[in-house]
Amino acid sequence: DIHLTQSPSTLSASVGDRVTITCRASQSVSKCLAWYQQKPGRAPNLLIYKASTLHTGVPSRFSGSGSGTEFTLTISSLQPDDFATYYCQQCESFYPGLTFGGGTRVEIK
Amino acid sequence: QVELVQSGAEVNKPGAAVKVSCQASGYNFSDHYMNWVRQAPGQGLEWMGWINPNGGGTTYAQKFEGRITVTSDTSINAVYLELRNLRSDDTAVYYCARDPGQLAALSHFDAWGQGTWVTVSS
Numbered sequence: 001d002i003h004l005t006q007s008p009s010t011l012s013a014s015v016g017d018r019v020t021i022t023c024r025a026s027q028s029v030s031k032c033l034a035w036y037q038q039k040p041g042r043a044p045n046l047l048i049y050k051a052s053t054l055h056t057g058v059p060s061r062f063s064g065s066g067s068g069t070e071f072t073l074t075i076s077s078l079q080p081d082d083f084a085t086y087y088c089q090q091c092e093s094f095y096p097g098l099t100f101g102g103g104t105r106v107e108i109k
Numbered sequence: 110q111v112e113l114v115q116s117g118a119e120v121n122k123p124g125a126a127v128k129v130s131c132q133a134s135g136y137n138f139s140d141h142y143m144n145w146v147r148q149a150p151g152q153g154l155e156w157m158g159w160i161n162p163n164g165g166g167t168t169y170a171q172k173f174e175g176r177i178t179v180t181s182d183t184s185i186n187a188v189y190l191e192l193r194n195l196r197s198d199d200t201a202v203y204y205c206a207r208d209p210g211q212l213a214a215l216s217h218f219d220a221w222g223q224g225t226w227v228t229v230s231s
């Protein structure tokens with residue numbers, strides 16, 4: 001299995017802060033990694049795919065980087081709409097299953 | 110615009126089966142794999158499997174092999190998830206999620222259904 005470990009699990013930040021979330025894979029996933037944002041009671045929304053490609057319509061304050069086993073999602077200036085939970089997901093291997101990280105909750109400081 | 114509309118909430122007893130539907134619109138249905146992802150209360154996301162509507166080929170997460178069947182009906186642009194032998198830990202929100210790849214899976218998800226609550230309780 002490819003396990004994804006996100007850190008931190010919870011992050012307290014203020015509007016305007018630069019925020020960085022890390023996702024570490026138990027083995028290389030090349031650049032096959034996506035990031036999603038999920039708000040309570042809602043389905044996830046795709047933010048970034050192929051580690052660093054911004055999905056259509058996603059604000060440019062979101063960016064992704066990394067390859068192999070270490071990846072980051074950065075929000076350059078946190079906005080009120082960004083308080084949510086963020087998940088990474090590897091797309092390198094679907095055996096025994098595509099996997100998600102455990103999530104990072106970004107809350108208001 | 111791409112829209113995925115799922116069937117309503119279900120309550121089922123342990124040992125029973127559930128079938129959840131996902132109706133797609135706004136794109137060429139046969140061109141895109143469709144996935145099922147679930148989320149237990151207060152927990153993270155868990156991929157269950159996918160179907161290629163163009164031919165009906167499926168791949169399932171090993172954890173669900175033997176209990177899951179995903180089917181599609183291209184005449185009405187719908188995908189179905191059947192999960193059998195339900196247990197209490199199958200209580201979750203179940204999402205259908207589209208793969209953006211054209212005729213080949215990219216294995217990430219660019220559009221999601223609204224989710225279907227499935228409760229397993231005696």
